[in-house]
Amino acid sequence: MSTDQARRIIPIVAAEQQVGRLGLNRMQKQRIAAQTGFFLLFILAPVFNLLRYDLTAGHAWFLGMEWHLGIDDFTAGRIGAAEAGANVLLRLFLPIFAGAAAFIWVAWKWGRLYCGWLCPHFSVVEAINKLMLRASGKPSVWEKGTLPPWEPDGSPRRRDARWWLLVVPAAVLFAFTWAVVFLTYLLPPAEVYGNLFGGTLTRNQALFIGVFTVVLSLEFLFARHLFCRFACAVGLFQSLAWVSNRDAMVVGFQRQRASQCATCLPDRESACDMVCPMRLNPRNIKRHMFTCTQCGQCLQACEQSQRDNPDGPLLSWVSNEAARQNEAGFRAGRSQ
Structure with a gap:
């Protein structure tokens, strides 16, 4: 490769790294905004009757509307057993199962x-x-x-x-x-x-x-x-669904560059280990990352610590075949 070609390539690499850095920073800001918004929703949902069960009134509230199962009507003789059973099925079990299925599918994939x-x-x-x-x-x-x-x-x-x-x-x-x-x-x-x-x-x-x-x-x-x-229990079921899917999104690690982790921080420490809120080692096999919350802080830490490395960070999110290859790389490394 000529000197002129190298000069043209290096700025492109630097620009791609800058885009990645901005993307990770933006992602963390979006995550914090999502956490803040959901925390406020958690506090305000009962105030606006978005979701709660009123022990005083004996019924639930959902999206500002009273949510009855029709049990009172059945005990009062206004409806029959078949209609009462249909109400319980459609108004209780069906929404619960549908919501749980969607929740588990998201966890299975991401x-x-x-x-x-x-x-x-x-x-x-x-x-x-x-x-x-x-x-x-x-x-x-x-x-x-x-x-x-x-x-x-x-x-x-x-x-x-x-x-x-x-x-x-x-x-x-x-x-x-x-x-x-x-x-x-x-x-x-x-x-x-x-x-x-x-x-x-x-x-x-x-x-x-x-x-x-x-x-x-x-x-x-x-x-x-x-x-x-x-x-x-909510976290456990998400983890079980996620681990069962070999194509699910996971933190990928470039094992061939593992030696660079030793110089990640002074005193031969790794930045990704320091920032994980669940105290996990992000450079590990999937089953040892069972409780990973996909917060992405390890990716951002790796990007920051490797900001001057022309090869870029060692960690990235991968899925599908790349996730399978990432896991296969761990097994191969352990068998050597």
Whole structure:
């Protein structure tokens, strides 16, 4: 290759890398916007009767409309058993099964997108991770040691114990918010918020909010990752569907360039390991990435750490045949 040809190619490579960098940054902004929007929806859905079950009225609300199964009409003798059974089938089981099927299909094809892009709990996980990392150098109290003091772009990350003054209050505030919101899914929101702001909560309401706040505070502080990885049924079913599909989207790793990971950050550390909110190693086989939330932070970290590498990042999302080849590359590497 001539010198002139090389000069023409290098700017093209640099331009493609810049486009990829902008795309990943834009993706993370879109993900944060989606998380924020869904968190607000989680809070406001009961207020506008978009989705909740009213224990006082004895029926559900959906998209601002009362949602009855017709059981009361059956017990009152206004409809027969056949019509009551059809109502239960069409108004309860059919919507549940259709929604579950669509949910599992998305997970089968793309993984735990709900967890990484929408789930209100995972939003809290990431928020407390960042605060705890600033306070202690560890994203979780169960981390074996402090993470290397570097950002993915190589800049130093500072630790300050004063951030603990925000970690605990933030966890309690999130827990209190969740407790109140959960109660509005069961009781009229106007009653709950009216009693809360007026200081006139009933004994049961105060007990519900108090107990849930304590339990969720402990979960947010000590067990948020453990819950996502081992206790969340919604996440588990998504992971099972995703792992069963060999063509599903997965983080691909260029194993032939694995040596470059050793120089990713100072002290021979890898940026992708540092940023994963689920504390996974993104450069691993799919079954060891069982709880991956497809948040894409490892891809962005790899891109930032390899920004000066003309070959580009080592991680990228792959699917279909590329996903199969990625997994085959891991097996081949282990058999050698």
